[in-house]
Amino acid sequence: MKLLVLSDPHGAKWRALDLVNRTKPDLVIIPGDIPSSIDYPVLFYSFLTGGGRRGYVRQVYQRFLNRLTFRQIRTAKRILTQLTETDVPVLLLHGNTETPETRGWLHLYCRRSPNFHWLPESTFVHEGIQFVGHGWVDLDPAFNRIATPGEVESERAKRALNRMLLKMKKKHIDQNILITHAPPFGTDIDFLPHKGYNAGSKIVKDAMGSGKFSLVISGHLHESWGPHYSNEGWWGINAGAVIEDRACLVDTEKEDVTWIKNVVTKLDLSYMLYKNRVRVKFDKTKSKG
Numbered sequence: 001m002k003l004l005v006l007s008d009p010h011g012a013k014w015r016a017l018d019l020v021n022r023t024k025p026d027l028v029i030i031p032g033d034i035p036s037s038i039d040y041p042v043l044f045y046s047f048l049t050g051g052g053r054r055g056y057v058r059q060v061y062q063r064f065l066n067r068l069t070f071r072q073i074r075t076a077k078r079i080l081t082q083l084t085e086t087d088v089p090v091l092l093l094h095g096n097t098e099t100p101e102t103r104g105w106l107h108l109y110c111r112r113s114p115n116f117h118w119l120p121e122s123t124f125v126h127e128g129i130q131f132v133g134h135g136w137v138d139l140d141p142a143f144n145r146i147a148t149p150g151e152v153e154s155e156r157a158k159r160a161l162n163r164m165l166l167k168m169k170k171k172h173i174d175q176n177i178l179i180t181h182a183p184p185f186g187t188d189i190d191f192l193p194h195k196g197y198n199a200g201s202k203i204v205k206d207a208m209g210s211g212k213f214s215l216v217i218s219g220h221l222h223e224s225w226g227p228h229y230s231n232e233g234w235w236g237i238n239a240g241a242v243i244e245d246r247a248c249l250v251d252t253e254k255e256d257v258t259w260i261k262n263v264v265t266k267l268d269l270s271y272m273l274y275k276n277r278v279r280v281k282f283d284k285t286k287s288k289g
Contacts, residue, residue, distance in 0.1 A: 001026045001129060003250040004088075006263075007219025008095065008241035010274065011036025011075030013265040017082040023249050023260070027126060028088055031219045031239065032095025032135050032150070032181035034079070035072035035102060038270055039064060057146045065099060072102040077109070084113050089126065093119045094135040095181040095220060096150030103149075119179055123167055128174035129252070132213075134161045137182045137220065138203050150181065158203050165212070176213045177252070180204050183218040188228040189238035190221055200224075208234050215252060222274070227257055243274045 004025035006016060010033055020028060042064050046056035060068050083090050092110055094103045103120075110118035117124045119133025138157040139147050152160075168176065182201040183189040190200025199221060208216050209232060216236040225240030225248075235255055240246035247260040264271050 001127060001252045003217070003252065004028045004247065005031070005217055005219075005237065005239040005250055006242050006247050007031045007239040008033040008222060008243055009079055009264075010034075010038070010097070010241070010243040010270060011072075011079065012243045012263075012271055013268045014079055014082075014242055014263055015265070016079065017085055019247065019260065019263065020083070020086050020088055025088060025249065027131075028083060028086075028090045029131075029179055029217060030090065030092050031179055031217060032093045033097045033219065033241075034092070034095070034106065035074075035076035035098065036270060037068070037072070037097040037148075038273065039068055039071060040269075042067075054146070057148065061099075061146060061148060069099045069101045072097075072099060073105050076102065076106060080109065080113075080116075084115065087115055089124070090116045091119050091124055091131055091133070091179065092116060093133045093179055093181060094150060096137045096148045099149050120164075123164070123169060125169060125173065128172065130169060130173045130176045132164050132168060132176060132178050134164060134178065134180045134204065134207075136160050138201050140199075154203065157201070161203055161207060165207075168212075175215075175252070178204070178207060178213040178216045180216060180218045182220045183224065183238045184208050184216060184228075184236060187230070187236060189218070189224050189226055189236055191224055192221060193223060208232070208236070215250075215255075217250065229255075241274070243271055245271065245275070 002025045042060050107118045110116040124131045136157040137151045138154040139151040184205035185200035185202045190198045219239050222241040225238050228236040239248050245263050247263045249258045
């Protein structure tokens, strides 16, 4: 089965329908951070007053939350509309940046769109493969910062994933694939080179170690894109970020991935902001396939 993975678009002006027509996937998977999380006036105000990124997160997710939600819903609707023009099933998941109201809107959008499925509500089975979703990011208590809406305490995230595990079908299932926003902890796909440590989810790691899943597909950590092949027999993909002009086509039978460029419009201001963030940049194509 071929899966087109479009993670972390962050409201980018993407070419999603063109990608579907070019790659002809069996399914499209979007593992979260769908709408824009940038409010430009608040961003500029934060940096002008010396608040920086921390100040922006505090302002936009607290003082200006309703304003951000309005922008998120508007950008999510704009980019998802393209995918209603295809018959290919689209599996949707929230990430850490969607506000509660935006998550509710995405759920309703999936109910109203025949080819969309909201993974946080129920599993999805296609040709004997069952897809299970988990969008929450377990927040490390050592991080001294404001949490984004989808970052929650580890126990809450664990309960949410366990609820989804209980919904899994057991009959006529050949393979189970876990779709998460955060990649599993301690792998090739959660290491942050600019910080020097692994920042993935220990809950997702435990789920993969349970033997229930053969593959995990995630995003969230933009710099950690690539595949991971576990000694325990499962493998994983961090699809990177559409907002940084990266997507991938996953072949579940060959356990292989093809990386795709020219995903977004290069004149998109959000793309330019994300692409030029000050971080350690290195070429992983040789080691990551």
